[in-house]
Amino acid sequence: MDMNMDIHTLRKLVARDGTRSFLETLDIHTGERTVRKTFDVVIEAPNWTRDGRRLVYNSQGRMHAFELATGEVSAIDTGFATDCNNDHVLSPDNTQLAISHFTNEDAASRIYTLPLGGGAPVLVTPQGPSYLHGWSPDGARLAYCAERGGQYDIYTIGVHGGPETRLTDTPGLDDGPEYSPDGRSIWFNSTRSGLMQLWRMDADGGNPTHMVQEDANGWFPHVSPDGQWVAYVAYGKDDVAPGDHPPDKWVELRVVPASGGVSRTLVKLFGGQGTLNVNSWAPDSRTLAFVSYERMG
Known part of the structure; x- marks a missing residue:
């Protein structure tokens, strides 16, 4: 993200005018794909609540x-945080929502928490940019x-x-950190091997x-609630630079056993950025929610 970008320019960039969004769910075993709702604006990154x-x-x-x-559809009151991006997660007990919001003073993303039902955001990361996962x-x-000193690495914070706490310092981009259900591991994606690949x-x-x-x-590796599967978005090797994850690309949703092994393609779709940025598993560890897109006009 260009740190010299003002908030008005940023809003136009993320709006992606002329895009239709399809909120979908997918059964990873049968391959059944269901469009839940169509929107004539960009929506991104569905989180599934624990009650399903x-x-x-x-x-x-x-x-x-x-x-x-x-x-x-109902709006969640996020107070002054009206430039939320697609990096948001729910607390394990589903009472809180953590968001990444582009602050007005420098258009840098910072992390806040608030009640899931809506309320005043509380700042967690004073430094930006910070993108929650x-x-x-x-x-x-x-x-x-988070970017600190020109380098994007993985951090944790209370x-x-x-x-x-900085967890990675290897040259290259490290992104998308997500805890395993037992809390012992963090999955992430990294360019340290050349291409963007999944690590733990x-x-x-x-x-x-x-x-x-x-x-x-x-x-963006996402671990299923039962800890058995990891779903992610795959871009073609020659379609993007390893450190880039743009919208409006043909991508695949893939799944791999959490123990490692060979991945399996679930579906091919027009999307990328916004499709599966955050954990979108249903509580049954069988169904994924995601967003596909279509350019209108």
Whole structure:
């Protein structure tokens, strides 16, 4: 993100005018794909609530909840945070929402928490840019990608703020950190091997392991609630630079056993940025929510 970009320019960039969005769900075993709702604006990154009833997503800088049973959409009050991006997660007990919001003073993303039902955001990361991706199962820490001194690495911080802990320092981009359900590991994606690939490390940053080695650029590993599967977005090797994850590309949703092994393509779609940035697994560990797109006109 260009740190010299003002907030008005940033809003135009993320709006992607002329794009239609399809909020979809997918059964990873049968391959059944269901369009839940169509929007004539960009929506991104659905989180599935623990009760299985709602999907929480961002659109036009705001947060929204979609009721799966009725198709009803309701706004979530995020107070002054009206430039939310697609890096948001729910607390393990589903009482809190953590968001990444582009602050007006420098258009840099910072992390905040607020009640899931809406309320005043509380700042967690004074430094920006910080892009949220994971919440520890015990509710105590947040994991995020942050740029500090010109280098993007993975950090964690207490849910109420305080000193941040740097977990990676390898040259290249490290992004997308997400805790395993047992809290012992953090999955992430990294360009350290050349292409963007999926890695796993201990929760304290130790023992980094290259988990998925394939001829593609893999982004945003999401671990199923039962800890058995990891879903992610794959860009073609020659379609993007390894450190880039743009919208409006043909991509694949893939799944791989959490123990490692060969990945399996679930679906091909027009998307990329916004499709699966955050954990979108249903509580049943069988169904994924995601967003596909279409350029109108």
